[in-house]
Amino acid sequence: MINLDKSDLVGKGLHRECYRHPENENLCIKVVVFGNADETRREKKYYRQIEKRNISWDMIPLFHGDIETNLGIGSVFDLILDHNGAVSKTLEYYLSSNKETEAHYDGLSSALYLLKDYLFQQQIITMALKPKNISCKKMHSGSFRLFVVDNIGNSDFIPICNYSSYFAKKKIFRKWKHFENSMLNTYKHNEALYRMLKNT
Ligand SMILES: Nc1ncnc2c1ncn2[C@@H]1O[C@H](COP(=O)(O)OP(=O)(O)OP(=O)(O)O)[C@@H](O)[C@H]1O
Ligand SMILES: [Mg+2]
Known part of the structure; x- marks a missing residue:
């Protein structure tokens, strides 16, 4: 034990x-x-x-x-760790401060784009995507890789998305849109986030 x-x-x-x-x-x-x-x-x-x-x-x-x-x-x-062995911080951490978002603007925007691409490519269904459930692994180069550490899966009674890639992609698209909108809503005063989402 x-x-x-x-x-x-x-x-x-x-x-x-x-x-x-x-x-x-x-x-x-x-x-x-x-x-x-x-x-x-x-x-x-x-x-x-x-x-x-x-x-x-x-x-x-x-x-x-x-x-x-x-x-x-x-x-x-x-356990998601940064290049220096420290436990990676969540996306919530990086978005809660305009200064942090700005300081890591390039790294975070490419990493967000790559996460979206990954979820589509691998057809990973998520419940609501939330910044507190995404760990941002900081690499040596200053770039990031994002990990969804909570809330993956499907709660539909008949989970057609688990069998049909057409419906899976539609669902992933909807979840991602909802994720972007909820971030914009939660971090209303984060101008860097606004720019980031407009450009990805
Ligand atoms: N694999 C991991 N690597 C690094 N940190 C993690 C990992 N899993 C979870 N964490 C950290 O622990 C926190 C809580 O874990 P988790 O989200 O699984 O709990 P929860 O109670 O299911 O969350 P929720 O309130 O979203 O239902 C996360 O927000 C994240 O900060
Ligand atoms: Mg959680």
């Missing part, structure tokens, strides 16, 4: 806490701390589907199975 300590906490959402794996610095362990495990179950089911499709894992952390911890069952994923 793995012992998770508060000092290893990497991030916290509404339902889960994400800890650095105490025995492997490249992994994290997520435990449900509020509500039930429905979301985690849905996520695991989707992971199983895309594993079968042999997708590229360039922008989604690999899932390494479940593990027993002192805080209950944990799910093990790749």
